[in-house]
Amino acid sequence: MTGVDGSFGAFVTRAGAAGRLVVQPRMGMSDPRLMRAGLVATRDAAATTVGTITLDSYTRVGDHAAARAALRDGLDLNGYPVVAHDLATTAGVLDGVLDARFPVQVRHGSAAPQDIVAVLVAAGLHATEGGPVSYCLPYSRIPLRESVLNWAECCMRLAAVREHGIEPHLESFGGCMMGQLCPPSLLVAISVLEGLFFRQHGLRSVSLSYAQQTNQAQDMEAVRSLRQLAAEHLHGLDWHVVIYAYMGVYPRTPDGASLLLEQAARLAVCSGAQRLIVKTVAEAHRIPTIAENVAALELAARAADDEGGTAAVAATRTGIEDTGILAEARALVNAVLDLSPDLGVALVRAFERGYLDVPFCLHPDNPGRARSRLDDRGRLHWSGIGSMPLGGLVRPRPVPGLTAAGLLRSLSYVERRYDHAALERSATGQPAVAAAGLIGDEPVNIGNDAARPPGPREHLASPVTRTVLTIQHRMLDAAREYLRGEGFTELLPPVIGPVTDPGARGAKQVDVDYYGHRYKLMTSAILYKQASLTAFDKIFCIAPNVRLEPLETSSTSRHLAEFHQVDVEMAGATRERIMAVAEGLVSHVVRRVVTELPAELESLGRDTSAFADLLDGGFERRTHAAAVADLHGMGHDQNADAEIDWVGEAMLSHKSSRPFFITDYPKGSRGFYDRENTERPGFLRNFDLIAAEGYGELCSGSERENDYATIVTRMRETGENPAKYGWYLRMVRDGVPASAGFGIGLERFTRYVAGLDHVWQASAYPKVPGVVAP
Amino acid sequence: MELTVLVSSVASDAHTWNLVYLQLVLEELGHRVINLGACVPDDLLVAECLRARPDLVVISTVNGHGRRDGRRVIGRVRTCQELAATPVVIGGKLGIDGPRAKDHRAVLLDAGFDAVFEDAAGPAQLRSYVDTVLPRLSASVTS
Numbered sequence: 046m047t048g049v050d051g052s053f054g055a056f057v058t059r060a061g062a063a064g065r066l067v068v069q070p071r072m073g074m075s076d077p078r079l080m081r082a083g084l085v086a087t088r089d090a091a092a093t094t095v096g097t098i099t100l101d102s103y104t105r106v107g108d109h110a111a112a113r114a115a116l117r118d119g120l121d122l123n124g125y126p127v128v129a130h131d132l133a134t135t136a137g138v139l140d141g142v143l144d145a146r147f148p149v150q151v152r153h154g155s156a157a158p159q160d161i162v163a164v165l166v167a168a169g170l171h172a173t174e175g176g177p178v179s180y181c182l183p184y185s186r187i188p189l190r191e192s193v194l195n196w197a198e199c200c201m202r203l204a205a206v207r208e209h210g211i212e213p214h215l216e217s218f219g220g221c222m223m224g225q226l227c228p229p230s231l232l233v234a235i236s237v238l239e240g241l242f243f244r245q246h247g248l249r250s251v252s253l254s255y256a257q258q259t260n261q262a263q264d265m266e267a268v269r270s271l272r273q274l275a276a277e278h279l280h281g282l283d284w285h286v287v288i289y290a291y292m293g294v295y296p297r298t299p300d301g302a303s304l305l306l307e308q309a310a311r312l313a314v315c316s317g318a319q320r321l322i323v324k325t326v327a328e329a330h331r332i333p334t335i336a337e338n339v340a341a342l343e344l345a346a347r348a349a350d351d352e353g354g355t356a357a358v359a360a361t362r363t364g365i366e367d368t369g370i371l372a373e374a375r376a377l378v379n380a381v382l383d384l385s386p387d388l389g390v391a392l393v394r395a396f397e398r399g400y401l402d403v404p405f406c407l408h409p410d411n412p413g414r415a416r417s418r419l420d421d422r423g424r425l426h427w428s429g430i431g432s433m434p435l436g437g438l439v440r441p442r443p444v445p446g447l448t449a450a451g452l453l454r455s456l457s458y459v460e461r462r463y464d465h466a467a468l469e470r471s472a473t474g475q476p477a478v479a480a481a482g483l484i485g486d487e488p489v490n491i492g493n494d495a496a497r498p499p500g501p502r503e504h505l506a507s508p509v510t511r512t513v514l515t516i517q518h519r520m521l522d523a524a525r526e527y528l529r530g531e532g533f534t535e536l537l538p539p540v541i542g543p544v545t546d547p548g549a550r551g552a553k554q555v556d557v558d559y560y561g562h563r564y565k566l567m568t569s570a571i572l573y574k575q576a577s578l579t580a581f582d583k584i585f586c587i588a589p590n591v592r593l594e595p596l597e598t599s600s601t602s603r604h605l606a607e608f609h610q611v612d613v614e615m616a617g618a619t620r621e622r623i624m625a626v627a628e629g630l631v632s633h634v635v636r637r638v639v640t641e642l643p644a645e646l647e648s649l650g651r652d653t654s655a656f657a658d659l660l661d662g663g664f665e666r667r668t669h670a671a672a673v674a675d676l677h678g679m680g681h682d683q684n685a686d687a688e689i690d691w692v693g694e695a696m697l698s699h700k701s702s703r704p705f706f707i708t709d710y711p712k713g714s715r716g717f718y719d720r721e722n723t724e725r726p727g728f729l730r731n732f733d734l735i736a737a738e739g740y741g742e743l744c745s746g747s748e749r750e751n752d753y754a755t756i757v758t759r760m761r762e763t764g765e766n767p768a769k770y771g772w773y774l775r776m777v778r779d780g781v782p783a784s785a786g787f788g789i790g791l792e793r794f795t796r797y798v799a800g801l802d803h804v805w806q807a808s809a810y811p812k813v814p815g816v817v818a819p
Numbered sequence: 820m821e822l823t824v825l826v827s828s829v830a831s832d833a834h835t836w837n838l839v840y841l842q843l844v845l846e847e848l849g850h851r852v853i854n855l856g857a858c859v860p861d862d863l864l865v866a867e868c869l870r871a872r873p874d875l876v877v878i879s880t881v882n883g884h885g886r887r888d889g890r891r892v893i894g895r896v897r898t899c900q901e902l903a904a905t906p907v908v909i910g911g912k913l914g915i916d917g918p919r920a921k922d923h924r925a926v927l928l929d930a931g932f933d934a935v936f937e938d939a940a941g942p943a944q945l946r947s948y949v950d951t952v953l954p955r956l957s958a959s960v961t962s
Contacts, residue, residue, distance in 0.1 A: 102831035102882050106858055111831070115887065123883045154833060184833035185858050223835070332883065407835050407856035449843035449942065456836060 051145035053172035053214035054250030054283045061319040065093040066349040069322045070338040073099030073124030080125045081138045083335045088147045090339045092346030096149035100124045105154045123332060128160050135168045148172055156181040156192040162199040171206045174216035176239035178392055182408040183223050189396055189410040193389035197246050204247030212250045215243045216287060220254035222403045225293030226417050226455060228425045229258060229267035230373030237274045237378050242388040249282055256289040257309045259423040259458055268316035270371035274378060286318040294460045295328035300467030302326040303344055310348035321345055373438050380434040399432030419455045429650055441650035448503050498811045501819050512645045513807055516638055517795045523637040524611050527630050534581045538570045538588040544769050546571045547716055552592035566591040571718055572773045574614035575749055578782045582616040594814040601691055602803045603741055605792055606812040614786030620730045620748045623785035624706060627734055627744055628664050631704060636660055638798055651800035655738060658703035665705040672697060672707050688714040699739040708732045717759035719747035740797040746787025753778045820953055825873035827855040827864055829888035832880040837911060841879055844942045848949060861895045868902050875952050876907040885913035886923045893931040906952050910936030
């Protein structure tokens with residue numbers, strides 16, 4: 046421990062050793078009497094506190110004349126103008142308040158803080174916050190290069206306070222770039238890099254920040270990553286982590302605001318942070334009163350105590366997952382450190398080269414190419430990484446083009462979620478945290494917008510939609526080209542008929558009144574495909590299908606109630622022959638898109654190296670039984686007699702780098718038209734084609750049953766009434782060729798090729814099950 | 820008709836999400852946006868107005884200094900003869916006292932703004948204001 050008793054860093058370390066989280070307000074008033082009263086109230090709150098003097102905006106931008114003018118005119122400022130007030134005034138504010146039991150920190154936000162640091166040192170203070178990047182890019186228009194020089198000078202000035210017998214402390218604001226929508230790995234990296242900058246310029250006691258974001262589990266992982274990197278890079282220094290209660294759009298209800306603060310306190314305690322800067326219930330509306338600040342400090346302290354205090358809690362915490370935040374942050378830190386042994390030079394170069402790139406930051410020195418997004422669980426992801434050295438670590442997913450409404454939805458995600466939770470609590474009497482699933486990572490029933498299509502205008506006007514539909518258009522062209530080349534004739538399929546495929550997995554059919562007869566919208570072209578072989582030996586169609594899938598499929602990202610299939614049927618083909626057609630078709634389509642539309646794929650963030658294996662050779666074949674065994678080996682409880690369930694399908698798909706076939710499904714899992722294996726009764730001569738990378742099933746196919754008696758028997762076995770299938774059975778009785786065929790879901794195939802999060806992104810007029818849409 | 824709209828903060832205001840949002844709103848209306856970003860000094864705002872000669876200037880500020888900063892900057896803008904008739908509007912959180920706000924609107928209109936959108940105003944109000952700028956502009960072009 047380098048600090049003497051009265052230093053800010055030593056105070057926090059002592060509290061941490063005693064198992065107490067230090068809580069701190071963001072408080073600043075222009076009136077010195079009020080400022081003093083605020084500090085006294087903070088000190089006397091029922092919590093372990095340190096004091097804050099937050100400066101006003103004029104002082105932050107160095108316009109002390111404007112601050113003085115406002116004081117003279119009796120206008121309220123949004124903070125304490127420490128330079129405009131004379132030193133005696135500030136000494137009066139601190140007299141009898143500032144001592145070893147109550148350190149006070151100055152918070153400002155200036156990229157040129159020389160005046161501020163000079164005055165705070167003169168006033169007997171020794172702790173402040175900021176950083177060359179974190180106080181420059183988001184808040185000022187001073188060039189980064191100048192900010193670096195300013196901060197280097199201020200670090201040295203602050204470090205010199207050590208000569209007066211107290212260890213100065215500097216906190217990086219790097220964990221709060223833009224307050225919201227910055228992926229955690231970049232927050233962690235900037236905090237660590239600023240900590241290293243502080244050390245280079247003489248500081249020995251520093252804190253690294255992390256601002257609470259939109260998902261508690263992700264935040265836990267981020268803070269653990271921050272502590273890990275700090276331990277690796279800041280050895281020999283006195284350091285701790287400080288959490289900022291949410292810095293974005295705050296809940297408007299008092300209960301929602303309190304819930305969010307309690308959550309921040311839990312984050313701090315469980316992640317091993319030692320200090321928390323609170324927000325108040327007034328946050329959404331105005332600058333809070335002293336009483337509101339005290340209430341927030343005490344609420345946060347209670348929440349921290351309820352969680353068991355800081356002592357060793359974090360050390361014993363298990364179950365923090367690793368989604369790659371540490372690896373990303375480490376890659377960013379290392380790439381910047383490699384640019385120059387001088388941290389300031391390295392940081393300037395890093396932004397010039399785009400190694401660091403803060404989403405949505407308007408500063409002229411920010412590259413502005415990186416983009417982020419919120420997923421439907423409130424997790425932050427990269428949707429574009431610009432030139433950041435994260436290529437091997439993250440796979441950016443395209444999102445529909447950002448609209449004003451979409452931005453607002455993302456920015457207000459936390460506000461809506463916590464306000465909603467507060468209302469639920471008052472309505473149901475349930476603990477709100479449980480009611481809204483705020484602790485865990487469960488999908489919540491609000492704020493799910495990222496998983497849902499926007500309105501038709503927004504969707505159709507989105508550059509992402511246009512790019513995806515352009516790719517889909519090329520895929521259709523390539524599919525038709527391939528099938529034509531293989532001698533297939535395209536037929537236009539019927540949309541309604543007296544009967545359709547009985548379907549599987551619980552989808553419902555849609556009835557249509559056809560002159561008093563109950564007709565169906567087609568759920569599959571299968572029956573017509575078999576009949577069509579009466580005209581041609583090789584046929585295909587691009588068939589619309591309507592299946593009212595169960596509501597629970599609305600969240601799978603891969604079901605649409607209305608979709609299209611590339612439906613292929615070939616007389617006299619064996620399963621192996623038709624699988625070769627499916628394989629050739631998929632390869633040809635992917636190859637043409639990769640070759641002809643590289644810019645479109647690039648703009649969606651789709652890395653075409655994902656298709657290297659696919660284009661390199663044939664697809665693996667494995668039996669249903671082998672797939673089930675694989676899943677059991679992975680600990681997944683797959684029923685051996687049934688269709689591979691969605692979770693299992695996703696697990697297998699994630700493990701593979703190219704599409705693969707699963708063959709020989711058990712008889713009970715599929716419809717009457719898939720032919721049973723005569724040599725292996727109970728198993729079907731069928732197959733599914735599963736996409737790689739977790740995109741799941743693309744295609745189902747089979748050798749077809751064409752024996753009348755067998756079909757009728759199979760219909761009865763599967764609970765179908767043969768009487769419904771009159772026209773089809775008459776065709777079969779009079780003879781249809783033996784055949785094999787398959788159908789490829791066009792939107793799913795597009796999703797895979799374009800690397801989309803959701804299948805609805807591959808439809809101009811998406812109909813997600815249960816969601817009313819045009 | 821496409822307008823050139825200059826979006827800006829004021830000198831003491833570091834907030835930018837409001838500016839990112841307004842840019843998207845205006846672009847969705849089909850207009851071209853020059854976004855000056857945070858902490859724009861009065862001199863820079865005036866210089867950019869003289870350079871780009873925007874059809875509309877939208878000043879957005881949420882740090883509570885809007886009344887004071889707004890009066891000062893509109894004074895600077897209006898003293899330039901070339902900018903005397905340029906539509907300039909301001910919106911956001913204009914004072915630090917929230918719902919208990921004094922009447923900032925009258926003060927700022929009096930100081931020379933063409934419209935004032937206080938915190939509760941939605942984008943619809945800005946959109947409809949922009950619609951009123953269009954015919955004025957067409958009239959001045961044809962006259």
